[in-house]
Amino acid sequence: MTPQGNPAPVFAALSDPTRLALLLKLSDGRARSIATLSADTHLTRQAVTKHLHVLEKAGLVGSVRVGRESxxxxxxxxxxxxxxxxxxxxxxxxxxxxxxxxxxxx
Amino acid sequence: MTPQGNPAPVFAALSDPTRLALLLKLSDGRARSIATLSADTHLTRQAVTKHLHVLEKAGLVGSVRVGRESxxxxxxxxxxxxxxxxxxxxxxxxxxxxxxxxxxxx
DNA sequence: ACATTTGGCAACCTCCAGGTTGCCATTTCT
DNA sequence: AGAAATGGCAACCTGGAGGTTGCCAAATGT
Structure with a gap:
């Protein structure tokens, strides 16, 4: 569901420092759980979850459910x-x- | 190679369709007045002015006052x-x- | 079987980006 | 001199982004 060609949503997803940090963490290609990604942050797990969903809607990340973690x-x-x-x-x-x-x- | 710079503000400036349109218009290198830039938009001149100032704060555009127009x-x-x-x-x-x-x- | 980890969902709060309107100052045109 | 173009400034409104808390369901460890 990633509209090709319109760059504004992608830039919007990249416009938040927290999301940039998440992207950098994930830029090694490894998949991580939400708990892991929100471990060394001062934010709540829910906040991180929201950011991840924003990145997902922009198509910058993908998620897979594995057991109890995604x-x-x-x-x-x-x-x-x-x-x-x-x-x-x-x-x-x-x-x-x-x-x-x-x-x-x- | 290339200087540093926190990319988040730049992405934030790029995250709005109106601002992207303005950038595209200006990407031919010519300088334009606010009135000219807000001519074929459905937006108010003030709105365009705000967007231009956002772009300017991000360093993406520069402005010069020439007579009554900038x-x-x-x-x-x-x-x-x-x-x-x-x-x-x-x-x-x-x-x-x-x-x-x-x-x-x- | 029970406690813990993990995360989805919903309500709520606060703040600011985007947009409007109104008014005023200055520059330019005639 | 007077009218029109250009734009700066300020007040105001609204929706949504970013964050929190609380609760609940499912998967896992012991």
């Missing part, structure tokens, strides 16, 4: 989406700058 | 910051995936 792990596609968006913007900007400079140097 | 234009550095962050995350993820696959294939 494990979360990274999913890379939306990051690629966000990166390609930034690439587009900065490329257009570079192009425009290049043209301007060419005009000036002429 | 012109806004792109500034590329924070975009580079955000991109490098996404690069870091996705590289770490790729590395982890690689190690996992190496383990599995053994």
């Amino acid at each position: 494990r979360f792990a990274c999913q890379p596609e939306p990051i690629a989406t966000a990166r390609s968006y930034l690439d587009t913007v900065s490329r257009q900007w570079d192009d425009a700058l290049g043209r301007l400079q060419a005009l000036v140097e002429r | 012109r806004f234009a792109c500034q590329p550095e924070p975009i580079a910051t955000a991109r490098s962050y996404l690069d870091t995350v996705s590289r770490q993820w790729d590395d982890a995936l690689g190690r996992l696959q190496a383990l599995v294939e053994r």
